[in-house]
Amino acid sequence: MKMTVYFDGAFWAALVEWQSGKTYLVYRHVFGKEPKNHEVWNFIHQDLQGLMTRQERLIGQVSSSAIIPKKKKRTNPKRMQREISKSKNQPVLSTKAQLELQKTHEALKKERKTDKRQRKEEEKANKFARKQAKRHQKHCGH
Template identity: 45%
Template sequence: MKLTIYFDGQFYAGLVEIETSDCYYAYRHLFGKEPKNEEVLYFVNHELLGLIENKSGSATRSSEVKQRPINPKRLQRLAAKESQKTSLSTKAELALKQSYEEKKKKKQMNKREFMEQQKTHKRQLKIMKRKAKHKGR
């Protein structure tokens, strides 16, 4: 038996997967807002048994569900990739990050242009000094 709690975009839901010798059952339970540990524990202790006894979930034969074993190295890479992902919790944070990136790019462009202007100005001064020396002044 396996219980996975995930956020489906609007609500938190729990996915209960049970694999017996001949069948595979999957049940879905909506928690609503982010569930606390007590709510999950109450669901597991009191409501889960009734959900399983009603057999209201989707069932398939085990012969249809064949999972190949996952290579340990691949599993390790997937775990590392998931842990490195940073999740932004709100649209406001996403907008702030995007504006920060735009400011950063704009600042880099301005700095690059300023440096180019400085180079051309120094070059012009160097040329003027050279001409002044050749005129004998």
């Protein structure tokens, strides 16, 4: 495991890199202002283990979803040309750590999206139940 604390221009951050089995994992933690020694020590001893297990779980979800092949829809040639030109103009990610950070960011985004969808469904069910209860209460009379 390797941890690098650096200043990215606006905030102090720590980049933690480790090998878990055959997978290479990366986590970026933002401290904000310049961290004191005890803050870094507390991060290592209190928060780091939980974050590492979370990253491993996320990577496990990404790799299991990558096993199922998806049918590729045929794209319009003009759209394909636009996507190619757009990808040419994007900056190339230079390091392995940046690629891994991008993967974990996408996995977190997917996880947040599913959690939000589930919360919305639960809220909709609760709202319907309240509405039904109110309707039954009105129907009962005085």
